[in-house]
Amino acid sequence: MTRVLARLSGVVRRFGSVEALAGADLEVLEGEVHAVLGENGAGKTTLLGILGGILRPNEGTVEIDGTPVTLSSPGDAWARGVGLVHQHFMLVPALSVLENLALGRRSTPGRLSRTHAHVRSDASRLMERTGLDVPLDVRVESLSVGQKQRVEILRALLRDPRILVLDEPTAALAPAEVASLFALLRDLAAEGRAVVLVAHKIDEVLAVADRVTVLRRGRTTLTELRASVDATSLVRAIVGGEAADRVSVWSPGQATAPRRARGQEVAALVDARARDASGRVGVDGVSLAVGRGEILGIAGVDGNGQRELALLLAGRLTPDTGSARIPDGVGFIPQDRTLEGLIGEFDLTENVALALHADARFGGRSLLRWRDIRTEADRVRVRFGIVAPGIDTRGGALSGGNQQRLVVGRELLVATDLLVAENPTRGLDVSATAFVHGELRQVTDAVTGPGVVLISSDLDEVLALSDRVLVLSRGRVHEIAEGVRTREGVGALMLGGADAVA
Amino acid sequence: MRWPERVMGGPLAVATGAVLLTAMLGAVLLWAGGYDPLAAARAAALGAFGTRDALLSITLVRSVPLILTGLAIAVAFRAGVWNVGAEGQLYAGAVAAVWVGLEGGSLPALLLVPAVLGAAGVAGALWALAPALMKLRLGVGEVITTLLMNFVAIYLAAYMVHGPLQEPRGVFPQTGPIAEGARLPVLVPGTRLHVGVVLALVAAAGLSWLFRRTRIGFQMRAVGASSDAARIAGRIDTRKVVLIAFLGSGALAGLAGGVQVAGVTYALYEGLSPGWGYTAIAVALLAALNPIGVLATAVLFGALEAGAAAMQRDAGVPAVWAVAAQSLVILAVLALDRVRHRAGSEASGV
Missing domain, CATH: 3.40.50.300 (P-loop containing nucleotide triphosphate hydrolases)
Structure with a gap:
C-alpha cells in the first residue's frame, strides 16, 4: 500500500470577502507525480500556498505523514520536507545565481565562501543530472524569464524535498526543456518522492502525471488516476459542464x-x-x-x-x-501583464486610459475626456467578458485571466x-x-x-x-x-x- | 476616479486614527513626565485654535509654508520621485525672493510681488534641476542628491546673510527688509494672515485638478504607480515626466520660501525654516499625497507647532514634547497605513 505523504481536507481560505478555496481536498502519495488543474482563480495557487506553508487555511486540516500539522511559515513546510517553487519569481535580482541558490540553504557553520563552494558543486552536479542549465555567476536580473524559472527549480531541488510542489513550472520552458524537466520529475517520483505541480496544458499533464486533481471555484471536482481521464473529460471538469461545449479545445x-x-x-x-x-x-x-x-x-x-x-x-x-x-x-500585449501591461492600483478606466490618453479623440493636448474613456472602458469590460463589479474595480483585484482580457481588449482598441x-x-x-x-x-x-x-x-x-x-x-x-x-x-x-x- | 470615496475609506481613516492614537500616547507620555495632560492639551488647543488671533495669525500663518512644501512633496512622490530636498528648494526660493525684493524697490507692487514669487519658484525649480539631471543622465538616486542639496542651500543662505545680502549696517546676520511693494498684503486686517494662504489654497485646488483631469497629471500618477507599465503600456516618456515632477516640486517648495519672506519675515535670516521641508514629507504622506488632504494635514501640523508654543508658555511643558508628538503622528501614520495596506492586499491577493 502506497503511503500518503500529505493530505489536505476540506480546506477553506478566504481573502477578505473572496473565498479562494471553498472546501478543497488534495491527497499526495509517495512516489507519484500529481497534477493540479483548474482555471485561473480556481484556487490552485492558494492550495499550493497552504501546502507550502505560505498561507494558513481558515478551515480544514493539513496532515503530513498522517499527523495534523500547522504550517505557519515556509520554514515549517521545509522542515517537514515540503518544498515550493513559486509561480512568480522569489529571487533577489541583484545577487548572482549562486548567491540566490545559497540563500535557500540552511546556513552551515563556517565561512560563507565554503557554503558557496558547497552550493556550487551541488548545483553543478544537479544541473548535469537535470539538464537545467544556468550560468552560476551571472546576476539574476540579467537572466531571461526562462532562466529565472530554472534557478527557482534548482533552488528547491537543492534542498532535497520529499514533496516538491511546483506552480506552473513549464510556462517559460522550451519543449526540449519541458521534456527533460518531466523526465526529472519522473526520476524524483521513482526515488519515492512526491511531485505536485500546477499546469495549464492538458497534454503536458497527460504526459507526466500519475494522478490528476481538478479544482473548480475553490472545490475539488475530480481526483483520478491518469489512466481514467482524457483531454475531453479534463476540460469538462475544469470549465464545468455547460461551458465546456463553448470552449473549442x-x-x-x-x-x-x-x-x-x-x-x-x-x-x-x-x-x-x-x-x-x-x-x-x-x-x-x-x-x-x-x-x-x-x-x-x-x-x-x-x-x-x-x-x-x-x-x-x-x-x-x-x-x-x-x-x-x-x-x-500599434497595440502591444507585453508578456508580463502585472508589471508592464497594467497598473494594479489603477481602476479599469485608468488602465484603459493608459493606451488611450495620448489619443486626440480622448483628450486635447492637455485635458483628458474621462467620460469618453469610461465609455470605452465599459465597452471593453462587456465585450471581452471581464469579470469585475464595474469599471471602478482595481486592475490588481482581477484574476490573471481577467487581467489579460483587459490588456488584450484595450490593445485591440488601438491596434x-x-x-x-x-x-x-x-x-x-x-x-x-x-x-x-x-x-x-x-x-x-x-x-x-x-x-x-x-x-x-x-x-x-x-x-x-x-x-x-x-x-x-x-x-x-x-x-x-x-x-x-x-x-x-x-x-x-x-x-x-x-x-x-x- | 472616485477620489472622495478613496480618501474617506482609507487615508482619512488612517489620519484620524493616527491623531487619536497620538493623543492617547501623548497623554500617557505627559503624565509619565509629571505633567497634567489635560492642562497641557487645553493650553495647546487654545494656543492653536482658541482665539481669532491664535487661529489666523499663528496656526494658519504657520500652515502656509507647510501646505506649499507638502504639495511639493505630493507632486514628486506621486510621480515616484523621492524628492526629500524641499527644505533646500525652499531656501533657494527665499534667497531669490529676498534678492528681487531688495533690488526691485522701484517697481510697482503689481509687478514686484509676482516678480518676487516668480523668482522664488524658478530658483526652487533650478535647485531641483541638478538632482533631476543627475538621476536622468547618470542614474544617481535622488534621495541622496536632494538631501545633500539641502545643506548646500542652507549654507548658501547663511553665506548670503553674512555677506552679499547682509543688512546695510552689517551688524546682524540677516538681510535688510524687502521693499514695501514686494510684500504680500494682509488678508484679514488686524491679523498677520497674508494672501499667501489664498495662493496655497489655489495651488492645492490646481494640483488636485491637474492629477484628475490633465494628461500630464495622469502620466505622473502612472509613472509613480508603475514606471514600467507607464512606459510599456502607456507609451509615456517617463524621463520627461520625471523631469517635470522634479521641476514642479522644486518650484512649489521655492514658492514656499518666497511666500514666507514676502508674507511674514520680509527678510532672510539663518533658520528661516524650522524644517518645513522635512515636516512636509509627513504632511504629504499623512494626506496620502492628495492635494486637498494636504490642506488638512498641513493645518494639523501648523496647529501642533502653535500648540507647542502655547503649551510651553501656559502649561510649563517644554516644546520638545510637541516635537515628540509630531514624530508620534508620523509613526502612527506609518503603522496604520501599513495595517490598511495589509488588509487591502489580503483582500485581493488570490
Whole structure:
C-alpha cells in the first residue's frame, strides 16, 4: 500500500470577502507525480500556498505523514520536507545565481565562501543530472524569464524535498526543456518522492502525471488516476459542464493554421539591431515585414532577443542600427501583464486610459475626456467578458485571466494597424487561452485588419495560429518553409540556436 | 476616479486614527513626565485654535509654508520621485525672493510681488534641476542628491546673510527688509494672515485638478504607480515626466520660501525654516499625497507647532514634547497605513 505523504481536507481560505478555496481536498502519495488543474482563480495557487506553508487555511486540516500539522511559515513546510517553487519569481535580482541558490540553504557553520563552494558543486552536479542549465555567476536580473524559472527549480531541488510542489513550472520552458524537466520529475517520483505541480496544458499533464486533481471555484471536482481521464473529460471538469461545449479545445501539435492571404504591408524591420537592458546584443540584424490580416508567428526560446524584437515592433524601442517602420495604430500585449501591461492600483478606466490618453479623440493636448474613456472602458469590460463589479474595480483585484482580457481588449482598441503579442497566453487557463487565440484569429480575419505578430515560446501556440512562422534564435530570424513546419523541425531550430545563449 | 470615496475609506481613516492614537500616547507620555495632560492639551488647543488671533495669525500663518512644501512633496512622490530636498528648494526660493525684493524697490507692487514669487519658484525649480539631471543622465538616486542639496542651500543662505545680502549696517546676520511693494498684503486686517494662504489654497485646488483631469497629471500618477507599465503600456516618456515632477516640486517648495519672506519675515535670516521641508514629507504622506488632504494635514501640523508654543508658555511643558508628538503622528501614520495596506492586499491577493 502506497503511503500518503500529505493530505489536505476540506480546506477553506478566504481573502477578505473572496473565498479562494471553498472546501478543497488534495491527497499526495509517495512516489507519484500529481497534477493540479483548474482555471485561473480556481484556487490552485492558494492550495499550493497552504501546502507550502505560505498561507494558513481558515478551515480544514493539513496532515503530513498522517499527523495534523500547522504550517505557519515556509520554514515549517521545509522542515517537514515540503518544498515550493513559486509561480512568480522569489529571487533577489541583484545577487548572482549562486548567491540566490545559497540563500535557500540552511546556513552551515563556517565561512560563507565554503557554503558557496558547497552550493556550487551541488548545483553543478544537479544541473548535469537535470539538464537545467544556468550560468552560476551571472546576476539574476540579467537572466531571461526562462532562466529565472530554472534557478527557482534548482533552488528547491537543492534542498532535497520529499514533496516538491511546483506552480506552473513549464510556462517559460522550451519543449526540449519541458521534456527533460518531466523526465526529472519522473526520476524524483521513482526515488519515492512526491511531485505536485500546477499546469495549464492538458497534454503536458497527460504526459507526466500519475494522478490528476481538478479544482473548480475553490472545490475539488475530480481526483483520478491518469489512466481514467482524457483531454475531453479534463476540460469538462475544469470549465464545468455547460461551458465546456463553448470552449473549442485547442489541440496542440496537430493542426497548423492554413496560410491566408496577406494584405498590404504595415510594418517592417530592415537589418535592425538592438541591445537589451544590460547592453548585450538582443536583436542582431533582423529584417522582416508584416502584412495586414496575417499572423506572423515568431517561435524561439526566451532570451534569444524576443524581448527586444517585441519592443522594436511595438514601437517601444528604436533600433541602434538599421531601420524600423512601425505604424501609428500599434497595440502591444507585453508578456508580463502585472508589471508592464497594467497598473494594479489603477481602476479599469485608468488602465484603459493608459493606451488611450495620448489619443486626440480622448483628450486635447492637455485635458483628458474621462467620460469618453469610461465609455470605452465599459465597452471593453462587456465585450471581452471581464469579470469585475464595474469599471471602478482595481486592475490588481482581477484574476490573471481577467487581467489579460483587459490588456488584450484595450490593445485591440488601438491596434488598427498592428498588434504585437508577446507570450500572450502564458499562465492563462484553458478558457482564457481560447479567448486570446480566438481574438487573435478574429482580428486578422479580414485582409484589411491589422497585422499580428505573435512572439511566443510556446511552439504549439505559434504553429497552431500563425500564417507564417519565423524562428528567432541568438538575435536572428530564420524563416520556416511550409514543408518543415512541424513541431520537431521548428523545435530543433529553436534549440540549435539557443544552446550558446543559455 | 472616485477620489472622495478613496480618501474617506482609507487615508482619512488612517489620519484620524493616527491623531487619536497620538493623543492617547501623548497623554500617557505627559503624565509619565509629571505633567497634567489635560492642562497641557487645553493650553495647546487654545494656543492653536482658541482665539481669532491664535487661529489666523499663528496656526494658519504657520500652515502656509507647510501646505506649499507638502504639495511639493505630493507632486514628486506621486510621480515616484523621492524628492526629500524641499527644505533646500525652499531656501533657494527665499534667497531669490529676498534678492528681487531688495533690488526691485522701484517697481510697482503689481509687478514686484509676482516678480518676487516668480523668482522664488524658478530658483526652487533650478535647485531641483541638478538632482533631476543627475538621476536622468547618470542614474544617481535622488534621495541622496536632494538631501545633500539641502545643506548646500542652507549654507548658501547663511553665506548670503553674512555677506552679499547682509543688512546695510552689517551688524546682524540677516538681510535688510524687502521693499514695501514686494510684500504680500494682509488678508484679514488686524491679523498677520497674508494672501499667501489664498495662493496655497489655489495651488492645492490646481494640483488636485491637474492629477484628475490633465494628461500630464495622469502620466505622473502612472509613472509613480508603475514606471514600467507607464512606459510599456502607456507609451509615456517617463524621463520627461520625471523631469517635470522634479521641476514642479522644486518650484512649489521655492514658492514656499518666497511666500514666507514676502508674507511674514520680509527678510532672510539663518533658520528661516524650522524644517518645513522635512515636516512636509509627513504632511504629504499623512494626506496620502492628495492635494486637498494636504490642506488638512498641513493645518494639523501648523496647529501642533502653535500648540507647542502655547503649551510651553501656559502649561510649563517644554516644546520638545510637541516635537515628540509630531514624530508620534508620523509613526502612527506609518503603522496604520501599513495595517490598511495589509488588509487591502489580503483582500485581493488570490
